[in-house]
Amino acid sequence: MIKAGIVGGTGYTGVELLRLLVAHKDVELSVITSRSEAGQAVSSLYPNLRGHVDINFSEPDIDSLAKCDVVFFATPNGTAMKMVPQLLEAGAKVIDLAADFRIKDTATWKQWYGMDHACPDILEEAVYGMPELNREAIKQARIIANPGCYPTAVSLGYIPLIENNLIDDAHLIADAKSGVSGAGRGASVATLLCEATESVKAYGVDGHRHLPEIRQVLGGVAGHDVGLTFVPHLMPMIRGIEATLYGVLKTDVDDLHQIYAERYKDEPFVDVLPLGSVPETRSVKGSNMCRISVFRPQGGDTVVVSSVIDNLVKGAAGQAVHNMNLMFGLDEKTGISQVALLP
Template structure:
């Protein structure tokens, strides 16, 4: 097949990079031309990821500066913040799908405040498209840089944006409690992520100041037409992948109306699904897939409702959404390479 698009994956030794490779292997229009992981350069993917043993033709890992980008159509950045923008900003013109936080925030000062470093390429921020696919679809075909949202913002924003934009809920008091599998914390060696630390336990982190908060507030504010500040508390739970957000909102409308707003917003979406009345979203419904499940419930307190959404943090919350964006950037069917059903049990 001669019409394949050649891709490079930077940071292929991490969880998001490996899941990107997993999806790219069976994508009909992707050719994996280069895989980079500076600390693992010289090794094969199978050597560090045993599930790639059946794919010996995958390129060996190299350092990013060893890649010849002249023949690359698209670059997926699966690197940590700051390192991603520093490297990607030097590319000569390839289209970029970045999975780090580096191009999500439009204000370099906000980035510096939340990430503790000056932005490596502030001149690129204005032109980057925030790649929450369902709300960025029109901008993606012409985009050179697409910033894939964080996993928490993906779930939260898909649950809330239609409700905020239609003024179905108050933008003043939004409380989000979120649960994520341990893969959301990355593959680096951290004491807090060791098995004895996370097994049989749940713990909150980033309390009151998690780095995903400003991008959620940025996008909610754009839809609300005013500044929105949320309360957000993430928790790490003892599972490998998956994410569930429970959001308490205030509304002058009933739950049926909120469901109508979400149903209208997502009626034609291939990956976002409003569940039947009374069915609670669960991570087992979406594991290993690019699907999202959402539902709304009445709170016992009058004037409040509970919105719940579940995603796979490594697929729709990261690599799957990156492939979805890639498809639209290159004029391909949006679902290409993402048709796999959730894995259950």
């Protein structure tokens, strides 16, 4: 059994990780930390875990965490990088669901996250945990930078076009919408029911923290820097991300759908829908699936891609478990093959 620890088990990402790991046949939950809830039973805070998790929250303690085979960080940005060196030295593997190890350039990291990086040597080693791009590297990794939710939806939507050099990647536009759980569990006026319901608004228009991450991923695929306008929106729903992606074709293409179908045919968690189908966020709720459709409106030179994920699963905890499966040589679908919830 894989002994797993979770640092930061009280947020929405943390409880989603717990929901998946308690049903994973090869995982034993050993440590679940929370400074604010230390001593309290996990199931008393999250009653959906009653009968599945018989552990109390504890203070983050390196000695206890170092006894785990893998440690997940579901913590605020800037937390994991202060503890990871000791855990790696002790032989534990690490999967960070925050942003500490996603941005490779330390100056860019400081620009967007407002702090110096605590361990740039380990940052260089960290593998970006998108299995559809880095499967083999993930299998050999000690530390994984789990992708952000928006970068997952946007990158998976653009990758086939950029890999095949089909679009002008200097002028990409990503119009994305997320449910309020993406803002986290902390109290905020903007995400109160009376503030967020029956309303849609753009945010981070001048620059969102996921922008440099998406540019880094797509630039790595392209082999050069890409130009991207990324505008996220807050939607009056709990879960889900829909990313509508635009690009201008550089050449005539007979069958865009076939290009997508071929690229993702062996990917267990990317579903290219039939021609003319439009993916819905409700079709991936609670699942680790990304569903994608590609369109060429009126046969013109603009390609439109729609990509949907559950931000808490494929965009966070589910992708983290997928990475763990690869790191430990398990069937990569283990524990994350749940059917989406409908209605």
